[in-house]
Amino acid sequence: DAKTTQxxxxxxxxxxxxxxxxNHSTISGNEYVYWYRQIHSQxxxxxxxxxxxxxxxxxxxxxxxEDRKSSTLILPHAxxxxxxxxxxxxxxxxxxxxxxxxxxxxxxxxx
Amino acid sequence: xxxxxxxxxxxxIGTGKKIxxxxxxxxxxxxxxxxxxxxxMELHLIHYSYGVNSTEKGDLSxxxxxxxxxxxxxPLTLESARxxxxxxxxxxxxxxxxxxxxxxxxxxxxxxx
Numbered sequence: 001d002a003k004t005t006q007x008x009x010x011x012x013x014x015x016x017x018x019x020x021x022x023n024h025s026t027i028s029g030n031e032y033v034y035w036y037r038q039i040h041s042q043x044x045x046x047x048x049x050x051x052x053x054x055x056x057x058x059x060x061x062x063x064x065x066e067d068r069k070s071s072t073l074i075l076p077h078a079x080x081x082x083x084x085x086x087x088x089x090x091x092x093x094x095x096x097x098x099x100x101x102x103x104x105x106x107x108x109x110x111x
Numbered sequence: 112x113x114x115x116x117x118x119x120x121x122x123x124i125g126t127g128k129k130i131x132x133x134x135x136x137x138x139x140x141x142x143x144x145x146x147x148x149x150x151x152m153e154l155h156l157i158h159y160s161y162g163v164n165s166t167e168k169g170d171l172s173x174x175x176x177x178x179x180x181x182x183x184x185x186p187l188t189l190e191s192a193r194x195x196x197x198x199x200x201x202x203x204x205x206x207x208x209x210x211x212x213x214x215x216x217x218x219x220x221x222x223x224x
Contacts, residue, residue, distance in 0.1 A: 043215030
């Protein structure tokens with residue numbers, strides 16, 4: 001699975017959009033981009049995933065660049081409950097489907 | 112909401128004891144996983160299973176063992192607990208296609224004294 005690079009930490013004001021970047025310059029054509037988050041050592045929670053096109057769901061939006069070498073997770077209106085570690089993962093959807101978690105980005109939403 | 116359960120949530124046990132961490136899911140998922148996470152550190156895959164009677168070791172070497180006799184149940188066992196086993200253990204499952212997300216349980220925080 002491709003390696004990802006994320007900033008170790010970010011702050012965001014409550015009510016503002018949080019934009020979390022991820023670089024995955026060695027991504028292969030059959031690898032998807034997944035985002036998970038982990039709140040205070042609870043089990044990780046799935047947020048969103050995509051292959052090529054931008055995706056949106058009730059939690060967030062995922063913007064993938066045309067060359068697929070980077071992506072951005074957008075939380076449109078951050079709340080204090082969004083404070084968590086956010087993981088960007090790229091993987092093929094075959095075999096064991098293992099998730100390789102890196103160190104992620106610790107997002108702190110500030111009142 | 113995902114239906115995946117882990118028991119116990121917290122366990123403090125002495126060195127040398129045998130322990131089994133339970134994980135059950137009611138979603139009928141074939142694939143199940145165990146991850147280990149030290150405080151403030153990354154998650155590491157230690158075991159996974161494609162289905163009944165299938166178990167594989169993950170990326171991080173672990174002295175624990177697993178079994179998969181029933182689809183819904185994926186217990187992890189430590190024959191002789193040591194302080195180095197102190198960690199959080201997270202169980203997860205996913206549907207057979209693997210395209211959708213992995214669902215995680217709440218975790219078991221193990222402390223070996």
